[in-house]
Amino acid sequence: MKKWAGLALMSFALIVIGYVALPGYALEQLEQAAEEADAREQRVRQEGMDKLQRYVDFPELRDNLKLRLQRQLRESMGNSLPEEFDELLVAGTNLFIGPLLGQLITPAGIADLLRGGTNLYEFERELYRRQSPPAQNQAQEQDASEDAGWQRLDWRFTSFNRITADYGEGGRASLRLMLERHGLRWQLVDIELLETTNRE
Template sequence: MKKWLWLAAAVLVALLAWTASGPYRTVNAIRDAAQARDAAAMAKQVDFPALRSSLKAQLGGHLLREVGAPSPDNPFAVFGLGIANGLVGGLVDTMVTPTGLGAMMEGRKVWDRASGLPPPSSDEARTSSEPRPLQDAQYRYESLSRFTATVHDDQGRPVVFVMTRHGLDWKLSDIRLPLQEPAP
């Protein structure tokens, strides 16, 4: 009887260790996919619909805070805000790709990486420009189903990558952008 109890405890500990290491394995898989620019591998690790929805909400809210709510008696302002929200949605759809995510994870501007220019000729400059997604990230569990990896952009602001648990698997489902609140 004691053998079965020890075996059950060992299986339970192994299952807990596998689940606890899930976010780290997901981060490594995303890092490898971003470095290889492998869209299929990236798609397995990212919940693109949830990520796009979250980013559209963040950017739309930021736009509304910056511009202010349009007056209902000014149809041109309402129309302009509608067009701006549509442009934000199109921009998010265009930028939330494996290449765009890889650039954000490196703390770089998306257009720097998407340009595809060859690296500089010197060996030192070449090694400094190679992609290193989520390098020096700060990791932490926010709950049993939410894990974050925080990197800093080229201006030192935090960009938080949020992974959520789906069963025993983890997927990137949100990116908290460093959008600053306007001063009162």
């Protein structure tokens, strides 16, 4: 009897450990896929894109982002728009937001977003390029490359089948990913850009 109780307890412990570990594994796969999608080799890039297809629920992600944008638009208009025009507002936003999200929310777009810090630095460097001595320029690039790129700061369960993960630079969260459990796999279903301008 004790043997069966011990086996049952061990099985339960393994299930709990697996359940807690799987979201972390899914986040690692997303991060790895984002890096692979930026590789020079075509084969590695394709592997990264395929992995993103597995760990991102693109239709649900687009729908959630569309709903959030509609809600923010409605809130920004306050009471200036009568409730009778809500359906017209939804139809109008769907007309513009749907195709836009279809172009942005792709494996390549998600990979760029997850590499946000690095890509934003490179964009800024190109935009504000200045002539400087080669040695100084290389030192600046090396320092910036060490700090560039968003890092995972924290992740937590928000419900039995949902987690959130915060990413940012310098300990400040800029991006929140929301993953849901679909069967045995956790998939990205929502993204929120966090307010990072509040300073003491």
